[in-house]
Amino acid sequence: MDDVGQSQGGDEGRQSKAPLIIGVGASAGALASIERFFSKLRLNPDQAVVLVLQYRDAIEDTRLREALQRSEGARLSEISDGQLVEGGAIHLCPSDMITTVHGDRFAVRRAEQARAERATIDSFLVSLAEERAEESIGVVLAGTGGDGTLGVATLKDHGGLAIAERIGDGQSNPHDEGNSAAAIADFVLPPEAIPEHIDVYARHLRRLEEKQGFDEVLAAAATSLARIADILRNKTGNDFHGYKQNTFLRRVQRRMQVVQIDDISAYVDFLRNDKDEAQHLFNDLLIGVTEFFRDKKEFDVLETQVIPKIFEGKGAGQQVRVWVLGCATGEEAYSIGILLREHMAGLDSVPQVQIFATDIDGRALAAARVGRYRTSIETDMTPDRLARWFVREGDTYCVVKELREMCIFSQHNVIKDAPFSKLDLISCRNLLIYLNAELQNRVIPLFHFALLPDRFLFLGNSENVTRHPKLFAPVDRRA
Ligand SMILES: C[S@@+](CC[C@H](N)C(=O)[O-])C[C@H]1O[C@@H](n2cnc3c(N)ncnc32)[C@H](O)[C@@H]1O
Known part of the structure; x- marks a missing residue:
């Protein structure tokens, strides 16, 4: 491996297209994992690795370089602002900086926040996902805490591949709890096994492109959509026939990439036969x-007409209990938390408030527990709220601790698991739409049972409980 330092451009003409970027996030304590990963990595000229270390200066530079030199065929390159992403290079992000990728170049700026609040890995991986979509791979080695979880979620959302390090014997299920990237990743593997998966995925990507390109893959998949929805209905009991076609196709295509199947009819067979x-x-x-605050008008009704009533007659020593079902990545639970806190700020005597936030999807919950979001949330709320309830961390926003501590996230299936009880508010938004009439008729009485008398149920815009007039009456018919 030779050090190309700050070179710009490299072997002109060798690359006909931008290299496939593999973003690798690690903590400074993960030197052993870094060694294990890089010792098996064989980098092709059309691939580039970007190594984002949380506290790079905590690792001795010569030891780090030794570890990276285990990789075959790669040059080492220190990233500077505006530098081109080069194939065949391991690009090292500088210390105390936020590094992102824009087009074919890196952007580097000084990290303003305290060390623990920089989200260096998330900032890079989110930019990678947004720039390269399917053509991106993220690897998060163990020990980064929650940094990397948002990045992995965003990569998957944009069609890229996400791999996390498996620690221990692999017996425990990383999806069960926690907030780490491993809870969301497509593959959770020991470091030395990751390069092989990258290799297979990269070859699959190139094959796809040579053969037809993504648009053609999508067009072919569209014809098999109904069959795929049939199989899903048979195997999971959930009906996606009416699901938005483009989103559906993107997800199918992403799974085809993960399982390395190019042909849609072969994928339909695989879907039918694989357990x-x-x-x-x-x-x-x-x-x-x-x-956040999805459907602003309805949240206004919640804020002005419902939340004051919930607190009436409740003071210190008493409890306000809220259950947010189908909370996904946490935005709704934190939105309600914000409204509750803002109301509490005007009270002389405050009860203890707890928000139980649940979802069937353990991976979404991992992201919810971290409470870190992309900068696009700026448009979801007023600048005042953003400033009061979030901390800027790199190119992300993190929910303040006091709000995070109000919310207890746990896995729960509304169809099978016992409900919470003695609740003042249930928020179940855009979840009933997944359930057929029979299931809805089963869960709505459960909500009534779980609530204290004369308390509140908050539904999504296209949901209602008009078939249960004896149990619920509208507070605001329009909302
Ligand atoms: C469209 S999201 C709604 C997120 C949020 N409530 C909102 O309105 O913005 C639906 C969520 O319901 C969850 N979900 C679907 N079926 C569920 C079930 N049976 N039990 C619990 N959660 C479920 C999904 O995992 C997903 O996170």
Whole structure:
């Protein structure tokens, strides 16, 4: 491996197209994992690795370089602002900086926040996902805490591949709890096994492009959509026939990439015969589209007409209990938390408030627990709220601790698991739409049972409980 330092451009003419970028996030304590990963990595001239270290200066530089030199065929390159992403290079992000990718170049700026609040890995991986979509791979080695979780979620959302390091014997299920990238990743593997998966995926990508290109793949998949929805209905009991076609296709195509199948009819067979694939596709389809204060007018009604009533007659020593079902990546639970806190700020005596936030999807919950979001949330709320309830971390926003501590996230299936009880508010938005009439008729009485008398149920815009007039009456008919 030779050091090309700050070179710009490299072997002109060798690359006909931008290299496939493999973003690798690691903590400074992960030198052993870094060694294990790079010792098996064989970088092709049309691939580039970008190594983002949380506290790079905590690793001795010569040891780091030794570890990276284990990789065959790669040059080492220190990233500077505006530098071109080069194939065949391991690009090293500088210390104390936020590095992102824009087009074919890196952008580097000084990190303004304290060390623990920089989201260096997430900032890079989010930019990678947004720039390169399917043509991106993210690897997060163990020990980064929650940094990397948002990045992995965004990569998957944009069609890229996400791999995390497996620690221990692999017996425990990383999806069960926690907030790490491993809870969301497509593959969770020991470091030395990751390069092989990258290699297979990269070859598959190139094959796809040579053969037809993504648009053609999508067009071919569209013809098989109904069959795929049939299989999903049979195997998971959930009906996606009416699901938005483009989103559906993107998810199917992403799964085809992950399982390395190029041909849509071969994928339909695989979906039919493999014992786990229907569940994987189902999980990817569920990745909830959600946002802060989704449906602003309805949240206004909640804020002005409902929340004051919830606190009436409740003071210190008493409890306010809220259940947010189908909370996905946490935006709705935190939105309600913000409204509750803002109301509490005007009270002399405040009760203890707890928000139980649940979802069937353990991966979404991992992201919810971290409470870190992309900068696009700026448009979801007023600048005042953003400033009061979020901390800027690199190119992300993180929910303040006081709000995070109010919310307890846990996995729960509304169809099977016992409900919470003695609740003041249930928020179940855009979840009933997944359930058929029979299931809705089963869960709505459960909500009534779980609530204290004369308390509140908050539904999504296209949902209602008009078939249960004895149980619920509208507070605001329009909302
Ligand atoms: C479209 S998202 C809605 C997110 C959020 N409530 C909102 O309105 O923005 C639907 C969520 O429901 C969850 N979900 C689907 N079926 C579920 C079930 N049976 N039990 C619990 N959660 C479920 C999905 O995992 C997904 O996160």
